Amino acid sequence: MPTEIVLFTRDLRVHDHPALTAAIAASPSVTPLFVLDREILASRYASANRLALLLDALRDLRGALRRRGGDLVVRRGDVGREVALLAGRLGAERVHVSADVSRYARRRTAGLRGIPGVEVVEHEGLTVVPSGSVTTTTGGAYRVFTPYWRRWQTMEPRRPHPAPDRLTLPDDVDPGVIPELAELTDARPAPGRPPGGEDVGRAAAEAFFAADPDPGDRDRPAVDATSRLSLHLHLGTISPTELAVRADPTSAGQGAFVRQLCWREFHVQLLAAEPRLVVDDLRPRGDRWIDDPDGFEAWIEGRTGYPLVDAGMRQLRTEGWMHNRARMVTASFLTKHLRIDWRPGAWHFMDHLVDGDLAVNFGQWQWVAGTGTDPRPNRMLNPTAQSRRHDPQGAYLRRHVPELADVDDDLVHEPWSGGGPGPDGYPAPIVDHGWARGRFLAARGG
Numbered sequence: 001m002p003t004e005i006v007l008f009t010r011d012l013r014v015h016d017h018p019a020l021t022a023a024i025a026a027s028p029s030v031t032p033l034f035v036l037d038r039e040i041l042a043s044r045y046a047s048a049n050r051l052a053l054l055l056d057a058l059r060d061l062r063g064a065l066r067r068r069g070g071d072l073v074v075r076r077g078d079v080g081r082e083v084a085l086l087a088g089r090l091g092a093e094r095v096h097v098s099a100d101v102s103r104y105a106r107r108r109t110a111g112l113r114g115i116p117g118v119e120v121v122e123h124e125g126l127t128v129v130p131s132g133s134v135t136t137t138t139g140g141a142y143r144v145f146t147p148y149w150r151r152w153q154t155m156e157p158r159r160p161h162p163a164p165d166r167l168t169l170p171d172d173v174d175p176g177v178i179p180e181l182a183e184l185t186d187a188r189p190a191p192g193r194p195p196g197g198e199d200v201g202r203a204a205a206e207a208f209f210a211a212d213p214d215p216g217d218r219d220r221p222a223v224d225a226t227s228r229l230s231l232h233l234h235l236g237t238i239s240p241t242e243l244a245v246r247a248d249p250t251s252a253g254q255g256a257f258v259r260q261l262c263w264r265e266f267h268v269q270l271l272a273a274e275p276r277l278v279v280d281d282l283r284p285r286g287d288r289w290i291d292d293p294d295g296f297e298a299w300i301e302g303r304t305g306y307p308l309v310d311a312g313m314r315q316l317r318t319e320g321w322m323h324n325r326a327r328m329v330t331a332s333f334l335t336k337h338l339r340i341d342w343r344p345g346a347w348h349f350m351d352h353l354v355d356g357d358l359a360v361n362f363g364q365w366q367w368v369a370g371t372g373t374d375p376r377p378n379r380m381l382n383p384t385a386q387s388r389r390h391d392p393q394g395a396y397l398r399r400h401v402p403e404l405a406d407v408d409d410d411l412v413h414e415p416w417s418g419g420g421p422g423p424d425g426y427p428a429p430i431v432d433h434g435w436a437r438g439r440f441l442a443a444r445g446g
């Protein structure tokens with residue numbers, strides 16, 4: 001019987017992997033393949049943080065497949081060409097792949113379909129509810145979250161697939177080498193970047209469910225009350241279906257978590273319908289963005305003089321991750337206080353985020369900028385008020401902005417108003433909130 005090829009992409013796990021299960025059911029011989037894609041490696045998308053996680057995940061996946069009698073075949077180059085070469089050499093007639101929605105992923109699948117004599121079978125695996133299976137009454141994608149969430153909840157998730165016990169690789173296949181990070185990039189990952197891979201992802205999920213944090217703490221950046229599973233969901237080192245099925249519906253915290261999974265899928269179905277989400281305003285508001293390299297630099301470096309903005313931007317640099325509340329405040333500050341275009345901001349996030357994801361990152365940036373799906377596009381977050389409300393003791397601020405370590409609780413949220421630089425050289429605010437608010441509302445005709 002010919003071997004079945006499973007092309008892994010961003011579904012780097014053995015548990016609940018429908019494509020892998022189907023291949024094993026079809027033939028006693030299975031060839032798991034990962035291609036380090038030349039096109040992705042050459043793009044801005046290939047940041048050091050996400051490459052480091054990818055390599056963690058590949059090593060882990062190879063270990064899991066070897067323990068089951070198989071291996072992960074690793075190649076580097078053009079995906080279509082590598083699949084064609086391997087299929088030709090092994091006499092494979094079928095390649096299994098998890099369906100994905102970005103323009104690039106669809107082009108990749110279309111390329112596979114062009115390989116003569118090879119059938120391409122797409123499987124679920126990226127989302128709990130397959131993208132495109134929940135549509136509006138007119139058959140389109142949802143652009144408002146709440147009705148999508150209502151429909152999404154009525155869909156019964158499929159049953160998670162167990163990890164396979166055994167699999168057999170054809171003889172004489174060169175498994176190939178998983179490279180070191182330095183072979184792929186000169187850049188260094190963030191010092192505090194989390195580790196990746198399926199084992200770590202599964203352990204993190206278990207820890208989250210066991211801790212069962214209070215949903216009221218979700219918005220508090222100083223508290224570790226969210227799952228931190230975003231990087232695993234992005235690379236598929238954990239299955240969203242397994243998480244959704246595992247979540248206890250009687251726990252408020254786990255219910256809130258499932259709602260976040262739905263937010264992710266809301267953006268996935270939006271990107272599927274609107275590939276221009278990463279490039280163009282979804283809902284143009286007539287914005288005239290300001291070219292302000294100094295403001296952009298201060299924002300990147302966490303030196304805007306607004307403690308919550310600076311704490312978030314510094315957390316991004318040191319951990320490759322930022323708390324959701326801080327992501328909202330920092331993105332709002334760039335687009336609404338400084339009036340700098342959301343595109344460079346979103347790409348800066350992509351350069352650093354361990355979970356940087358086309359659908360979610362660009363969807364959320366447009367949401368915050370008011371050019372996307374937020375039904376209240378002209379809301380403007382006040383960083384000082386947000387800080388007082390969500391980090392009342394200033395613990396998050398002090399953790400990431402050491403200049404503020406000795407500032408009183410009451411003053412720590414405020415931009416410095418004493419003239420000149422503040423404590424330990426902490427900068428004075430680069431823009432006045434009230435003035436920026438007036439400018440923004442006037443620009444939006446509010």
Ligand SMILES: Cc1cc2nc3c(=O)[nH]c(=O)nc-3n(C[C@H](O)[C@H](O)[C@H](O)COP(=O)(O)OP(=O)(O)OC[C@H]3O[C@@H](n4cnc5c(N)ncnc54)[C@H](O)[C@@H]3O)c2cc1C
Nearest residue numbers: 226227228229230260261263264324327355356357361364
């Ligand atoms: C400007 C901006 C950019 C963002 N960029 C990304 C990104 O590139 N990748 C990314 O995964 N998330 C992004 N988010 C969403 C959110 O901030 C992160 O998913 C979350 O902070 C990850 O932490 P967690 O895993 O502990 O989340 P939890 O609260 O535990 O949520 C569980 C999972 O749900 C998903 N999720 C959570 N919040 C959101 C949300 N608002 N929208 C969509 N999905 C969500 C994530 O997959 C997350 O892992 C962005 C948010 C903003 C405001």
